[in-house]
Structures are given as C-alpha cells and as structure tokens.
Amino acid sequence: MITSGEDDDDFIRTISDDDEIIQSSADSEDLELGGLTKKTQNSRKRKRSKDQGEIFPVATDGTYEKNKIIKRRKIRPGAAAKDNGLMEEEEGETWTAHGEDDGALDSDFEFQIGDIDNWVTEDLDGWDLKGNAAAIKITALGDKKGVDIDAIIARRGKCDTVVENGDSNHTNSEDESQRESGLDEVTGSEAEGRGIEEDEDENEDQTLDEDAFGMGVADTEKEEGDDSLAEDQIPESSSDEESAAEPVPHPDDLDYHVSSADEMDVSEEQARRKAFFAPEEMEITSKGKNKNTTAGSFQSMSLSRPILRGLAAMGFSEPTPIQTKTIPVALLGKDVVGGAVTGSGKTAAFIIPILERLLYRPKKIPTSRVAILMPTRELAVQCFNVAKKLASFTDVTFCQLVGGFSLREQESVLRQRPDVIMATPGRFIDHMRNSASFTVDTLEILVLDEADRMLEDGFADELNEILTTIPKSRQTMLFSATMTDRVDKLIRVGLNRPLRLMVDARKQTVGTLIQEFVRLRPGREDRRLGYLMYLCQNIYTDHTIIFFRQKKVAHRVRIIFGLFGIKAAELHGSMSQEQRISALASFRTSQTTHLLATDLASRGLDIPTVTTVINYEAPQTHEIYLHRVGRTARAGRAGRACTIAAEPDRKIVKQAVKAGRAQGAKIVSRVIEPSLADEWAAKCAALDAEIDSILDEEKEEKAIAGAEMQVRKGENIMTHEDEIKSRPKRTWFESEKEKLVAKKKGMVELNGAVGLGKKIVGGKLSHKDRKRLDDGRERKEGRVWKKGRGDGVEVGRVGKGKGKDGGRGGSGSGSGRKGKGGKEGGGKAKKVKGGGRR
Numbered sequence: 089m090i091t092s093g094e095d096d097d098d099f100i101r102t103i104s105d106d107d108e109i110i111q112s113s114a115d116s117e118d119l120e121l122g123g124l125t126k127k128t129q130n131s132r133k134r135k136r137s138k139d140q141g142e143i144f145p146v147a148t149d150g151t152y153e154k155n156k157i158i159k160r161r162k163i164r165p166g167a168a169a170k171d172n173g174l175m176e177e178e179e180g181e182t183w184t185a186h187g188e189d190d191g192a193l194d195s196d197f198e199f200q201i202g203d204i205d206n207w208v209t210e211d212l213d214g215w216d217l218k219g220n221a222a223a224i225k226i227t228a229l230g231d232k233k234g235v236d237i238d239a240i241i242a243r244r245g246k247c248d249t250v251v252e253n254g255d256s257n258h259t260n261s262e263d264e265s266q267r268e269s270g271l272d273e274v275t276g277s278e279a280e281g282r283g284i285e286e287d288e289d290e291n292e293d294q295t296l297d298e299d300a301f302g303m304g305v306a307d308t309e310k311e312e313g314d315d316s317l318a319e320d321q322i323p324e325s326s327s328d329e330e331s332a333a334e335p336v337p338h339p340d341d342l343d344y345h346v347s348s349a350d351e352m353d354v355s356e357e358q359a360r361r362k363a364f365f366a367p368e369e370m371e372i373t374s375k376g377k378n379k380n381t382t383a384g385s386f387q388s389m390s391l392s393r394p395i396l397r398g399l400a401a402m403g404f405s406e407p408t409p410i411q412t413k414t415i416p417v418a419l420l421g422k423d424v425v426g427g428a429v430t431g432s433g434k435t436a437a438f439i440i441p442i443l444e445r446l447l448y449r450p451k452k453i454p455t456s457r458v459a460i461l462m463p464t465r466e467l468a469v470q471c472f473n474v475a476k477k478l479a480s481f482t483d484v485t486f487c488q489l490v491g492g493f494s495l496r497e498q499e500s501v502l503r504q505r506p507d508v509i510m511a512t513p514g515r516f517i518d519h520m521r522n523s524a525s526f527t528v529d530t531l532e533i534l535v536l537d538e539a540d541r542m543l544e545d546g547f548a549d550e551l552n553e554i555l556t557t558i559p560k561s562r563q564t565m566l567f568s569a570t571m572t573d574r575v576d577k578l579i580r581v582g583l584n585r586p587l588r589l590m591v592d593a594r595k596q597t598v599g600t601l602i603q604e605f606v607r608l609r610p611g612r613e614d615r616r617l618g619y620l621m622y623l624c625q626n627i628y629t630d631h632t633i634i635f636f637r638q639k640k641v642a643h644r645v646r647i648i649f650g651l652f653g654i655k656a657a658e659l660h661g662s663m664s665q666e667q668r669i670s671a672l673a674s675f676r677t678s679q680t681t682h683l684l685a686t687d688l689a690s691r692g693l694d695i696p697t698v699t700t701v702i703n704y705e706a707p708q709t710h711e712i713y714l715h716r717v718g719r720t721a722r723a724g725r726a727g728r729a730c731t732i733a734a735e736p737d738r739k740i741v742k743q744a745v746k747a748g749r750a751q752g753a754k755i756v757s758r759v760i761e762p763s764l765a766d767e768w769a770a771k772c773a774a775l776d777a778e779i780d781s782i783l784d785e786e787k788e789e790k791a792i793a794g795a796e797m798q799v800r801k802g803e804n805i806m807t808h809e810d811e812i813k814s815r816p817k818r819t820w821f822e823s824e825k826e827k828l829v830a831k832k833k834g835m836v837e838l839n840g841a842v843g844l845g846k847k848i849v850g851g852k853l854s855h856k857d858r859k860r861l862d863d864g865r866e867r868k869e870g871r872v873w874k875k876g877r878g879d880g881v882e883v884g885r886v887g888k889g890k891g892k893d894g895g896r897g898g899s900g901s902g903s904g905r906k907g908k909g910g911k912e913g914g915g916k917a918k919k920v921k922g923g924g925r926r
C-alpha cells in the first residue's frame with residue numbers, strides 16, 4: 089500500500105509492514121496491487137523502470153497478493169577497481185586456543201585460490217548430491233594446499249615405519265555383519281564382553297541404569313555428586329592450550345534442569361515470546377499435520393514450473409514438514425523464525441520461496457536482492473550448491489562471500505550484482521563497508537541460518553550491524569535446529585512480528601537415529617584412543633565422522649589413522665580453506681572413509697552418505713551433541729551416533745540419554761572388551777616417537793612454505809607498490825577492543841565464566857585478533873574513511889546510538905569514501921534512519 093502521495097514513487101509498504109493480505113485473482117484485469125489497479129501499477133512500473141526503481145512481488149498460490157516496491161535504488165557507479173591479481177597472503181595457520189572460531193568466521197583470512205570461480209563452485213567443491221566423484225576437480229585449487237601430511241606419512245612409512253593394519257580392509261557388508269554381530273552378543277550389563285545392549289524393555293532399562301554410564305538419569309542425588317566430581321576433573325583432563333570450557337546447562341536444556349525459580353523465568357520468557365511473535369504460532373508434528381494449515385505437496389503451493397523442475401531434479405517429491413510450513417508463509421513476504429531437527433530440509437525451506445519470488449523480479453537492471461548468512465564457509469558453499477541446483481531452470485544468479493577466498497575476486501563478482509548472496513557474517517560486513525561494488529540498500533530478503541552458532545562465536549555485534557544496516561522493509565527469515573535466549577534477543581532486534589514455525593521442537597534428535605554409548609570405566613580414560621581405533625577398524629569402517637574437542641588431537645589421530653592405513657581426512661580451523669574443501673570433497677565422495685573433525689563440522693553439513701558419528705569425547709554442551717549427531721540419519725535415513733564416554737563426559741551423556749528417552753529414541757550401550765581396546769592403545773602408544781617425527785617434519789615444511797610465501801609477498805609488494813599504497817584501507821565497524829569484549833561475552837554466555845577465565849589467561853591471540861590489532865594500529869596512523877552509513881565518520885564504533893531494540897540512531901553526515909582510484913569521494917550525504925528497527 090502506498091504510504092503517501094508524495095513518496096509513492098519511492099516506496100510501497102510490504103505485506104509484512106501491515107500484515108494485511110489482499111486476496112486477489114491473477115486473472116483479474118483490475119487486480120489490486122498494493123492498492124493500485126494493475127493499469128496504474130504498470131504505468132508506475134514503467135516509470136520506475138525508467139528511473140531504475142524495482143518491483144519485487146510477494147506471491148503466493150501463483151497470484152501476487154501484493155507487490156512490494158522498494159525504494160528507488162541509487163546505483164552506485166561501479167568502482168573502477170583494477171584487479172591486478174595480487175592477493176594478500178597470510179601467515180601459516182597455527183594451533184589456536186580452544187574456543188576460537190576455527191577460522192570459520194574469519195573475515196580477514198584470505199587465500200589465493202588460483203582458478204576458483206566464486207560464481208560457480210560446483211567444480212570447486214564437487215558437492216554433487218549423488219556423490220559423483222568425477223565432478224570433483226580439486227586439482228584446480230591453486231598452489232596453496234598447505235603441507236600434505238599423507239605424503240609425509242607415506243614417505244616415512246617407506247623408510248622406517250611398519251604398522252600392522254589389522255582389519256582395515258573391511259567391505260561394507262562385512263561392516264554390517266560386524267554391527268549386527270554386536271547386537272547378537274548382548275551379554276548383559278555386568279559383562280564386559282563385546283556387544284551391544286539394546287534399551288528395549290523396562291527390565292533392561294533398569295539394568296542399564298545401574299551399570300551403564302550416564303544411563304541412570306533418574307538417580308539424581310547420587311549423580312549430582314558425581315557431576316561435581318566430573319566437573320572438577322575437566323580442567324585437569326583437558327588442560328592443554330585448547331582446554332575445553334566446563335559444560336554448563338544450555339538454555340535449550342532448560343527442560344531438564346529447571347528449578348522452580350527457573351521455572352518462573354521460563355514462564356516469563358514464554359509470555360514475552362507470546363507477546364512478540366505473530367499470533368499464528370504453529371507447532372506441527374513430523375508427519376506434517378497441523379490444525380492451522382493444510383499439509384500439501386509442492387504442487388499445491390502453486391510454485392512455478394521452473395522451481396518444480398528444480399525440485400524434481402533434486403529428487404524432492406514431497407515437502408518436508410518445515411518446508412510445508414515455511415514456504416507458503418515466506419511467499420507472503422512475512423518474517424519467519426523456523427526451527428526443526430537436524431537434516432529436516434531447512435535449507436530448501438527458505439531457498440524455494442526466495443527463488444519463486446525472484447522469478448518475478450524486474451530483470452533489466454541486475455540487482456542483489458537476497459542475502460543469506462551462515463556461520464561457516466563450508467555451509468555457505470553447501471547452501472550455494474543446493475540453491476544452484478534448485479535454480480537450474482531459472483535465471484537467478486548467485487555468489488558467495490566467504491572468508492578464505494579472495495576479497496578482490498569477490499568484489500568483481502559483486503559488481504555484476506548477483507540476485508542472491510551467500511555469506512559468512514564477517515566477510516559480508518567487510519564487503520558492506522569496504523567494497524565500492526556492493527551496497528546493501530537493495531537487499532529485500534535476509535536469511536540467518538544457524539543463527540545460534542553465529543551468536544556463540546561472539547558475532548552478535550556483527551549481526552546487529554547487519555540487521556540495522558539492511559533496509560528495514562526487508563523480509564527476514566531466521567533458522568536454527570536449536571533456539572536459545574540469545575537467538576530470541578536477535579529476533580527481537582531484527583525481525584518484524586515473525587511467524588514462529590516449529591517442527592518437533594521438543595524432539596531433539598530424529599527418530600531414525602540410534603544413540604550408542606561406550607563407557608570407559610574410571611581409570612581407563614587414557615585408553616580412549618584404543619577404543620576409537622577398535623571401533624574404526626572393526627565396527628565403523630566407513631562413512632564415519634569422528635568429532636574431537638581439540639584440533640590438536642584430531643590432527644594427531646589423523647596421523648595415527650594414516651599410519652594404520654585408514655583413509656581419513658581432517659577438518660578444523662587450522663587448515664587452509666583449500667585443505668578444508670579438499671578434505672570434505674574426499675569424504676563426500678568416499679575417497680576417505682573417516683572424517684576427523686572439530687565442531688567446525690558439527691553444524692549444518694549435509695553429507696547424505698554419513699552412517700555414523702563418533703564422539704571421541706562428549707562435546708561441551710547437549711546442544712552441540714545434538715548438532716554433531718545430526719550429521720547422520722538425515723532426511724529420514726538411518727544412522728548411528730556412538731559416544732565414547734568417561735567420567736568427565738557423564739553430564740552430557742546423562743542429558744543425551746534423558747532427552748533421548750523422553751522422545752522414545754533408541755539408546756544402546758556398547759560394551760567393548762577391555763583387552764581389545766588395550767591392544768589398540770598399546771599399538772598407538774608404540775607410534776608416539778614416529779608421530780612426533782612426522783609432526784616435526786610437518787612443522788619444518790610449514791616453515792619453508794611460510795618463508796616462500798613471504799618472499800612472494802615481498803616481490804608482489806615491490807612490483808605493485810604504487811597500486812597497493814593507493815588502495816583505501818579496509819575498515820571494520822568496531823574497535824579491536826570491542827570485538828574482543830564481544831567475543832568474551834559470547835563465550836561466557838555459552839560456557840560460563842570458568843571456561844572463559846582459562847581461555848583468556850592461557851590462550852593466545854588468534855590470527856584474526858592479531859590482524860585486527862595490527863589493522864587498528866594502522867588505522868590510528870592515518871585518517872581512514874569508511875563507507876556506508878555515517879559516511880565520513882572516522883573509523884570506530886560509529887553511530888551506535890541504539891534505540892530500544894538495538895537499532896541504531898543518529899544520522900550520518902558528510903561524505904567521502906575514498907574511491908578505488910584513491911580519490912577522496914564527494915558522494916552525497918546519506919540519510920541514516922533514526923531509531924531502532926522495530
């Protein structure tokens with residue numbers, strides 16, 4: 089609806105602004121579009137088109153219920169950036185303190201990636217959903233591959249290592265029979281023979297409760313004492329540089345921990361939520377039935393033919409429950425908060441309506457209209473590929489802005505104004521502030537995927553910055569498998585009366601997942617590796633992700649796997665972006681059988697072939713446990729999660745078992761004969777010296793590679809000195825100190841003060857923080873102009889006068905962003921909206 093006569097040419101309110109749906113027929117000649125007749129609309133449309141304005145309709149059931157006409161876009165002249173192919177090189181990565189982002193959100197981290205095309209990464213990552221190995225062209229990744237640990241292992245293996253490979257050459261059918269034979273060998277809970285105990289009937293439950301570790305969830309008093317003991321042990325048992333923070337109950341776990349006082353808070357919180365969300369709050373079951381809406385097929389959603397063809401190409405015949413709920417609402421342009429268990433199709437739930445809406449965009453002038461933010465580079469790449477596939481029969485264009493890839497290549501892609509931008513928040517802000525070719529003024533849809541993870545990483549300020557900079561007339565959709573209080577705060581700041589669409593919100597793992605626990609009795613904690621080796625050599629011999637709390641341990645175990653001839657890949661933040669992509673690709677295509685990962689891989693990764701997740705130790709929180717085990721049993725497939733648990737893991741195991749039982753999940757206890765684990769532990773221990781030599785060799789190779797990189801960097805600087813000096817300094821929206829404070833705050837909220845104290849005292853600055861501090865020093869030396877809101881204000885925490893909801897107040901003044909040519913810009917003073925968003 090047009091707000092006023094004067095600005096009708098500028099702005100027509102969206103359906104989300106007044107929540108009013110105008111039912112109309114597409115066939116009607118006098119169709120009302122936002123209060124105008126079609127005829128009038130068309131004439132306005134032509135006028136706007138002339139004026140470079142845009143219309144982005146909100147459609148549902150094949151009809152436009154209301155057109156959303158956004159503010160006339162002020163096209164920023166494309167900067168005449170000269171891309172001389174120079175890339176800023178980074179120092180080699182080092183092991184960083186625990187709790188670091190694993191590099192996932194490091195906007196500063198940049199690699200030269202050779203031939204990689206940021207537009208089309210299908211060749212790059214080969215995440216072909218059918219697992220087509222031929223589609224993978226990892227070799228095109230350029231020369232910054234990092235040190236090849238496999239080559240070192242192979243080289244040393246030839247010289248002086250002889251490792252008996254045990255039973256590593258199992259076929260799949262052998263694995264299956266091994267798993268089944270375990271089931272046959274149920275020996276009762278007291279026995280320590282190999283086998284599995286099924287948690288099937290009441291009596292057996294009791295036996296498990298008494299004996300199996302973590303299963304006695306009813307025995308609260310006793311276990312309360314045990315827990316405190318376990319907590320005491322945590323700092324001891326994980327005291328290296330990446331020591332893990334003490335587990336504390338997550339807000340999501342409140343169901344299991346609330347005291348009566350807490351219950352009051354919960355009900356208050358529920359009341360607040362009720363007041364905030366749109367009244368149509370919907371909860372449905374996994375069967376897709378809901379009294380508020382009609383469950384339907386994709387066809388009944390009246391999606392356009394190109395979208396239906398894309399769905400068919402993906403093999404999606406019926407929508408999943410979260411898709412059934414989300415797509416019709418998102419097509420209306422409404423804000424959405426979506427929650428559903430892992431692997432339930434949340435990605436397509438927001439991609440499909442976005443594509444449908446984009447089909448009707450004006451095409452004359454390319455415009456970036458959609459931004460999708462997600463916590464890790466891997467997820468952005470994965471989402472990019474899903475979207476590309478779904479859009480195969482459309483002309484919608486995409487790009488990805490993720491850390492680890494060339495800023496300048498991304499800038500040149502942005503200049504082509506792709507319709508959809510998939511990004512990690514850090515890199516998105518970097519471009520938002522520093523790339524002349526990018527403006528967020530035209531964005532109409534914002535998606536925050538895995539929002540809770542983005543907040544955990546201390547990126548609340550970044551998200552706030554984004555939410556308060558993108559036009560508030562946008563549609564915002566937020567998704568996560570878990571909802572936390574921090575997510576709720578974000579929702580209040582960034583969303584407008586969202587519809588809350590929850591699917592099986594209380595069932596926290598999928599029904600097709602079997603959860604196994606292997607108990608390490610007190611005194612046997614140091615045999616953990618032996619148990620893992622036994623499992624991976626005999627039971628879970630392929631398609632298995634193993635999660636570690638510490639990168640260092642993952643890497644060491646990776647070497648051990650290599651020495652025993654197990655084809656394994658690792659994935660964590662101490663690897664270069666190319667190594668990460670290559671590792672994932674090899675695992676996706678079964679070139680490697682095991683993926684050894686940190687929690688970098690715990691969220692969102694969708695690898696349909698994963699049959700097993702092993703937790704080398706329990707994660708810090710129940711919430712992370714849910715995400716980890718959610719890497720298997722996806723989209724209705726079967727899967728197993730096997731957690732190796734010792735005393736320090738008791739609390740998380742207890743929560744997992746209690747939650748699992750509450751939802752009727754299958755929980756089993758696997759008993760492994762101690763002598764078998766001891767045997768493997770001894771074999772591994774015998775390799776200690778060899779592993780240390782391999783690590784030394786790797787260190788040396790890294791040092792050489794680092795030195796070579798510095799030489800190349802020096803040469804580049806000498807050759808292109810003038811151009812480099814003429815580049816405007818990149819800016820950041822908050823000071824380094826503020827950034828560190830925000831990060832610490834995020835950690836406190838997630839892990840409690842104990843974990844934080846350890847990290848600050850013992851931890852060292854991450855590469856990212858170091859670089860930011862360096863940048864800060866540089867900025868102090870010279871006057872640097874920043875782009876965007878508040879143009880002309882010196883770098884720092886500018887315009888942070890927040891409204892009630894965290895929106896930004898104040899007004900920008902002046903102008904002057906240094907253009908690519910190095911000239912101080914004389915751009916127009918830009919009006920900055922006062923008050924918070926909603």
Ligand SMILES: Nc1ncnc2c1ncn2[C@@H]1O[C@H](COP(=O)(O)OP(=O)(O)OP(=O)(O)O)[C@@H](O)[C@H]1O
Pocket residue numbers: 403404405406407408411428429430431432433434435436568569691692693694696718719722723
């Ligand atoms: N309608 C559908 N029919 C069949 N398969 C589907 C459908 N929608 C999605 N899938 C498949 O389900 C799997 C999981 O989807 P997706 O990765 O979007 O889950 P998710 O809910 O985002 O999980 P997570 O919370 O772990 O990120 C993917 O392999 C996807 O191809």
